[in-house]
Amino acid sequence: MSENVTLPKQQGSTDGPAGEPLLTVEGLTKHFPIYGGFPFKRQVGAVKAVDGVDLTVYAGESLGLVGESGCGKSTTGRLITRLMEPTGGKITYAGQDITRANRRQLAPVRSEIQMIFQDPYSSLNPRQTVGTIIKSPMEVNGINPPGGREQRVRELLETVGLNPEHYNRFPHEFSGGQRQRIGVARALALEPKLIVADEPVSALDVSIQAQVVNLLQKVQEELGIAFLFIAHDLAVVRHFSQRVAVMYLGKVMEVADRDSLYNRPRHPYTHALLSAVPEADVDTDGKERIRLAGDVPSPVNPPSGCRFRTRCWKAQDKCATEEPPLVQLSGNREGHLTACHFPEEPSTEARAADVVMDPALTALEEQHGSGD
Ligand SMILES: Nc1ncnc2c1ncn2[C@@H]1O[C@H](COP(=O)(O)OP(=O)(O)O)[C@@H](O)[C@H]1O
Ligand code: SF4
Ligand SMILES: [Mg+2]
Numbered sequence: 001m002s003e004n005v006t007l008p009k010q011q012g013s014t015d016g017p018a019g020e021p022l023l024t025v026e027g028l029t030k031h032f033p034i035y036g037g038f039p040f041k042r043q044v045g046a047v048k049a050v051d052g053v054d055l056t057v058y059a060g061e062s063l064g065l066v067g068e069s070g071c072g073k074s075t076t077g078r079l080i081t082r083l084m085e086p087t088g089g090k091i092t093y094a095g096q097d098i099t100r101a102n103r104r105q106l107a108p109v110r111s112e113i114q115m116i117f118q119d120p121y122s123s124l125n126p127r128q129t130v131g132t133i134i135k136s137p138m139e140v141n142g143i144n145p146p147g148g149r150e151q152r153v154r155e156l157l158e159t160v161g162l163n164p165e166h167y168n169r170f171p172h173e174f175s176g177g178q179r180q181r182i183g184v185a186r187a188l189a190l191e192p193k194l195i196v197a198d199e200p201v202s203a204l205d206v207s208i209q210a211q212v213v214n215l216l217q218k219v220q221e222e223l224g225i226a227f228l229f230i231a232h233d234l235a236v237v238r239h240f241s242q243r244v245a246v247m248y249l250g251k252v253m254e255v256a257d258r259d260s261l262y263n264r265p266r267h268p269y270t271h272a273l274l275s276a277v278p279e280a281d282v283d284t285d286g287k288e289r290i291r292l293a294g295d296v297p298s299p300v301n302p303p304s305g306c307r308f309r310t311r312c313w314k315a316q317d318k319c320a321t322e323e324p325p326l327v328q329l330s331g332n333r334e335g336h337l338t339a340c341h342f343p344e345e346p347s348t349e350a351r352a353a354d355v356v357m358d359p360a361l362t363a364l365e366e367q368h369g370s371g372d
Contacts, residue, residue, distance in 0.1 A: 019058050019059040019060055019061070020058065020059050021056045021057070021058055021059075021092075022057050022058060022059040022060075022093070022094060022193060022194055022226050023055075023056065023057040023080065023091070023092070023093050023094075023113075023194060023226075023228075024055070024056045024057075024090075024091075024092040025053055025054060025055040025056070025076075025079075025080065025089065025090070025091055025092075026054055026089055026090045026092075027052050027053075027054065027088065027089040027090065028050055028052070028053040028054075028055075028076065028079060028086055028088070028089035028090070028091065029048070029050055029051055029052055029053075029086060029087045029088040029089050029250075030049050030050040030072075030075050030076075030079055030084065030086055030087050031046035031047065031048050031049070031051075031087045032046060032047040032049055033045075033046050034046060034047060034300065045300050046300065047299050047300055048250050048299045048300070048302060049072045049075040049250055049299055050072045050075050050076050050079065050086075050250050051072070051249070051250035051251055051299070051302065052089070052250070052251055053072070053076055053089070053247070053250070053251060053252055054252060054326060055076075055228075055245060055252060055255070057194060057226050057227075057228055058226065059193070059224075059226055060220070060224045060225070060226050061226055061227075061242050061243065062217075062220050062226070062227040062229055062240055062241040062242055062243075063226075063227070063228050063229070063241060063242075063243045063244070063245060064229045064230075064231060064234075064237030064240065064241030064243070064244040064245065065077075065228055065229065065230045065231070065244075065245050065247060066230075066231050066232065066233070066234055066237055066244060066245070066246050066247065066273065067232065067246060067247035067248055067273075068232060068248070068273075068296055069232055069296075070296055070299070071247050071248050071249055071250065071296060072247060072249070072250040072299070073198070073199075073230045073232075073247055074118075074198050074199075074230065076230075076247070077115065077196040077198045077228065077230055078115075079091070080113065080196055080228065081113050081114070081115045081196050082098065082101075082106060082109075082110065082113075083115070086099060093109055093112075093113065093194075094109075094112075094193075096109070107141075111137070111141050111143075111190040111191075111192065112190070112192050112193045112194065113192060113193070113194045113195075113196065114187040114188075114190065114192040114194070114195050114196070115187065115195070115196045115197075115198065116180075116183050116184060116187050116195060116196070116197040116198065116200045117183065117198055117200075118198050118199040118200065118202050118203055119203050120176055120179035120180040120182070120183050120203065120204075121171075121176070121179065121203070123183055124171040124179060124182060124183065125171075126170065126171055126172060127170075128170075128171075129167065129168050129169060129170055130153075130157070130162075130166060130167060130168070130169055130170070130171070130174075130182055131150065131153050131167040131168060133171070133182060133186055134153045134156055134157070134182065134185045134186045134189055135149050135150070135152075135153050135189070136186075137186060137189045137190050138152065138189055138190065141190060143190065150167070152189070153167060153185075153189075154167060156185040156188055156189060157185055159185065159188065159219075160181040160182070160184045160185045160188070160215060161181060161215060162174075162178060162181050162182070162185070175208075176203065176204050176205065176208060177204055177205070177208035177211060177212055180200060180201070180204060180212050181212070181215065183200075184200075184212075184215060184216065184219065188219065188223070188225075191223075192225060193225060193226060194225065194226045194227070194228070195219075195225055195226070195227050195228075196227075196228045196230070197216060197227055197228070197229050197230060198230045199230055199231055199232065200212060200216065200229075201213055201236065202231070202232070202233075209236070213236065213239060213240055216229075216240065217239075217240055220240075227240075227241070229241050234262075234273050234274060234276075238258065238262065241258060242257065242258055243255065243256065243257050243258065243261075243335075244256065244258060244261045246261075246267065246269060246270050246273065248269050248296075248307055248308055249296060249297065249299055249302050249303075249307040249308075250299055250302065250307075251307060251339070252326060252337075252339070253267045253269050253270065253308065253326075253338070253339050253340070254266065254267040254269070254270045254326075254336075254337065254338045254339065254340075255326070255335075255336070255337050256332075256333070256335065256336035256337070257333065257335060257336065260332065260333050260336045261336075262274065264332070264333075264336075264346035265344065265346070266329055266332065266336075266338040266340065266343035266344055266346060267308075267338050267339065267340050267343065267344070268308065268312050268313065268314055268340065268343075268344055269308050269312075271344055272292045272311075276292070292311055293311055294310070294311055297310055303320070304320055304321065305318070305319050305320045305321050305322055305323050305324075306319040306320075306322075306323060306324050306339070306340070306341065314342045314344075316341070316342065318341050319341055319342075322341065323339075324339045324340050324341045325339060326338070326339040327339070329343055331346065332346070
């Protein structure tokens with residue numbers, strides 16, 4: 001069975017958001033209640049996993065959503081796919097407010113928004129054949145493609161680079177990369193317009209990651225499917241997303257087209273993340289790296305004002321009292337939004353600040369340092 005996919009053509013690097021907004025998220029929140037107070041169960045607090053997220057995904061584009069572990073990326077993805085009920089805010093899909101849509105109202109939208117999960121092992125039922133797994137979304141939604149469901153499944157297997165003859169095999173007979181391809185085929189079964197891919201390659205061997213990213217890129221370009229591509233790593237997203245949003249502690253800190261974000265980042269957190277991307281070294285030869293100090297604060301009690309202030313080397317009094325709005329700073333390209341009172345100059349030049357690096361980022365760096 002071949003793991004190879006035809007290499008997609010390079011995407012234009014200056015592409016801005018084309019087309020219409022497909023999905024718009026405004027002030028989205030998800031607060032998980034914390035209960036305590038024995039013997040009576042009452043709410044004593046909340047995990048503010050998503051705390052006022054604004055995002056737009058345009059038809060056919062790939063928007064990367066990046067941030068450290070625990071900052072609310074997966075929860076955002078689950079809210080958008082409506083696997084979870086939001087606490088507040090608004091989700092608009094193709095002009096329709098789906099925030100509070102019920103099961104029946106959601107049915108057509110559900111098939112158009114699909115999700116690919118991080119772990120290809122646990123997201124496939126081990127007792128079902130590949131054919132059954134990929135076919136089931138069509139059965140659930142009563143869809144009968146011309147030529148029949150089995151024929152469609154065989155086509156989908158081919159699309160994702162798997163052998164259609166392996167229709168009757170079980171997930172355990174496939175490698176990790178192949179299992180993620182099965183997940184992609186399942187997501188494609190209903191001809192979605194938007195796929196939320198939640199760290200789709202993080203659980204795979206580094207050597208396999210590029211192949212799966214290439215497959216997703218092929219899907220995005222050839223089938224015109226929009227992606228919300230979630231990653232903790234700016235390196236992966238760089239190859240895949242035309243625009244990138246950077247998330248920290250339940251909020252979007254900066255969003256921009258790829259070139260602006262990588263070459264003219266304004267938010268200190270984006271600078272820090274870029275500094276942790278080994279590939280950025282190529283462009284920033286000789287410059288020092290920023291080291292992110294300490295851990296991400298608890299989302300139960302996020303810092304007042306700017307959430308990044310406890311780790312920010314530019315923080316001043318105003319940062320503790322006033323939350324910076326996500327706005328377009330003067331001199332920035334259309335659509336490049338930043339939430340910071342004292343933004344960096346537009347360049348990836350790093351500061352002298354060199355403190356202990358976040359363990360998650362260290363692990364990432366090691367992983368990638370040994371990779372390619
Ligand atoms: N079902 C849940 N109940 C309570 N807390 C949760 C739940 N799911 C996620 N969280 C918390 O919400 C925060 C954001 O989690 P998550 O969205 O998974 O972040 P990410 O995907 O960026 O790592 C974390 O602090 C996590 O522990
Ligand atoms: S608002 Fe203040 S604390 Fe927040 S990122 Fe900007 S300078 Fe740093
Ligand atoms: Mg996650």
